[in-house]
Amino acid sequence: ARGGAGAMEARGVRQVVVVGAGLAGLGAVQRLRGTDSGSVRLLEAASHPGGRVRTRPFGLAEMGAHWIHGPSPGNPVFCLATRYGLLGPEAAREENQRAEAGGHPSLPSITYGSSGRALSPQAVREAHDLFDTLLASARDFRGAEKPPAPSVGQYVRTEITRRVPLAILATCLKLECCISGTHSMDLVALEPFGEYISLPGLDCTFPGGYSRLPERMLSTLPEGTVLLNKAVRTIQWQGSFREEGDNARDYPVRVECEDGDTFLADHVIVTVPLGFLKERHQDFFQPPLPERKAEAIRRLGFGTNNKIFLEFEQPFWEPQQQLIEVVWENESPLEKPSTDLKANWFKKLIGFVVLQPPEHGHVLCGFIAGKESEYMETLSDAEVLSTMTHVLQSAPTGNPLLPTPRSMLRSQWHSTPYTRGSYSYVAVGSSGDDIDILAQPLPEDPKDPRPLQLLFAGEATHRTFYSTTHGALLSGWREAERLNQLLEPSRGSEGQK
Template sequence: MERRVGRALVRPRVLIVGAGLAGLGAAQRLLRRGGRHLGGVRVLEATGRAGGRIRSGKLRGKVIEIGAHWIHGPSKENPVFQLASEHGLLDEAAMSEENQQVEIGGHPLGPSACFSSRGQLLSPDILDSMGLLFFALLEEAREFVHAAKVPVPSVGEYLKEAIARKVREWSDDEETKRLKLAVLNLFFKLECCVSGTHSLDLVALGPFGEYTMLPGLDCTFPNGYEGLIDCLMASLPKGTVQFDKPVKTVHWNSSCLEEAPAGRTFGVQVECEDGEKFFADHVIVTVPLGFLKEHGETFFNPPLPSRKVAAVEKLGFGTNNKIFVEFEQPFWEPDCQVVEVAWDGESPLAEPPADLEAIWYQKIAGFVVLHPAERYGHILCGFIAGKEAEFMETLTDAEVLSALTEVFRRATGNPQLAPPRSILRSKWYSEPYTKGSYSYVAVDSSGDDIDALAQPLHEGTSDSKPPQVLFAGEATHRTFYSTTHGALLSGWREADRLLDIYDMSESPHAAL
């Protein structure tokens, strides 16, 4: 309930930094469940839009996802799926019981066209056999989660050692072996996109299996992921979110006097880049880990405790970008789901090229064909992760379009193939308040670091006092990091932490 200061009852005031899914989820939860017991909830957003890493855009009038793409594991256990369902944002196929019960660990790639860089269409047998091998080994890598000791530090090293043993058993001719290794390298690139990392050598083997996949066939929003953000924004009182308010410093563990309108002291003062100051009893910080890595030393006053600083430094945060290209006519078959290029001579067992900038486009894991064609026309969505993705951001649209046109012409063996007529791409590394895409558990870090990042900061050194600074966002969820549902759940977690402290829940059955 409200706490008493002198003779007056004081209702706690909460500030939230960041209007992504974690921040909006926390705000909605606090207002719906704590409502009249609160002295106010305000969200400070650095940019001019809500949604954070959920961002829908348009390419020649077609809605595409610049940020989050799928609902991963759309089933009853997934709160993003539940909210999307309640607001009628999904199509009938996604809502079907059958789709919700499928246990395949993500999104099946379906029929694909895999070309060699020499212009050959590769046999589906090679693709299927190498896919089975790679994903079987990846499942093995997840089994070290409770092991007392791991054979090697990283997922990449484990996979490469296992593949090297397999290659010695192959009885194929040298050309077939080269093709198989080039295809396997495609799967490495794909997993780099999934993990948001430059290399699987950076992903820790021991904690890899802690990441939890929910059942359900991954689905998309027909009218854009931002529809979910619109619904959350509509549920908040007007003015709750203040835009273009980048925060400079979170001052905590102090006594800050707000002369008006409250005329009382607060434990937290949030100072914005424009000089405006906001006072609160609690602040929920939902900024991306990439931002904390760049600004963590100056963002908090006093600085973060050493354990939390170490977690920020050790956890991984990488870039996964998308390149959308639209063609007047497709060069792929109508049922094709993915277009891939296996580069001659590439192998997961070989040293990566030193001059990645010269051949950055070879890091593209594949191009997803946006379906149905009646909705999208003929659009491919390429996925690229790591340093190459960051370099791609420095190029012009014309340079990227030119490079990809050459890739498609080389792969199809058709030097006259018409270039794409339009392009749109994400640039998450260049986003100043994001500095990348999402988190992963890096070598020399563990799930304990995620928990450390999520731990609130209390006044003084006593955990018996209410927390002043709380942390949410996908990087603070131990088993659902890198996902939108992890972000939403983390926002709810911190809202509930405050609601429980003040016993503010108006009803155990209050709306989400």
């Protein structure tokens, strides 16, 4: 073996490789017990840890994960961040932890129509309340043999039976697309929609940036455990691989990296995003994954939610405003949206969050999901900046002389080769069972003499917390504990603190 695999060898010690240094991978390595120094390697394709957690110094722009959803004692990300001292005093307040926010950030907001006029707060509130009521009722069909519609989007539309501000409801659906990580709520299955669990607590951010969490987690690991810029090409399993010059020990798994380095292992924890698996699983695993797991990967949904950050010399918004919502006044959720992405991609934008605190700069963060979001990635920075300037001149301000933002930054998660999107959802035609199938280790035969060769973690493998950082972290802990029980069955649950 080349490039450091020999350094992993410790005769008689189980060798573990973890693929992906997001919260699932970092959490798994932190929790693994009974492994000597040098027996665990964490391989990360990017030049930084964190996976879909990435803070950039652009007014502390969160390119990926933005909030801790449900920051309360039941949220492991909140607990870990609190332990590391990474959160502000507001997050520690008990009343904030007890608040039921339903996973939606609660921000002081103002809503503008596309003509530039501020919409009636009462009309906006009534439309949002109606939409929230419909969405809550959509969660009641969990376990229903015959739900009234296949998707959340179709159900919501059929329930809109009286005249309401339809354009605002269209914006609500777009916002839910961002939250669910999908192009359309018509793609999100209705029956399993209620399986997702929202934790209590008012969503909060990291004052120093979300990336401080994976950086702190990385700092707790022995030096040399994590190898960055180490993209994996293939994982060969069910094999019999040996180190050069050592015929006394063979390994069932061989991990080959794109730079030619190889690592032999008894167990590999795979934490790569579902979007990557959808695109690459056929050639990433040799032999290929069992058909049952391949079908689960195909059926589950994985969409794109991007952000566009705009920095201004001076704010044009009021100091108390934290969310500027944009409503395209001629739209209706009852009509099919335009498929002309070139002409209308920006209309999928739901508005802008004002980044806090302002001493980091006067920055707005726009959210956009789906195919429009993916189309945005194909445009030049100048094209996106020009379009955003036009949107802001017409909608929130009605001021055609509003200065162009001084700078722009955007995420491009669909184009990122080892991610290929943002996060997972349970699509029409799939169910929570597919999440469990994706999480099932291989080989499938529990009597296989070489068990747990491949283990699977990541947000898409958590049945009730999919799409979240806390789901990712819990999944990494889950697979580490699975290995702990195999490697040290006599120790039980000791050492989990």
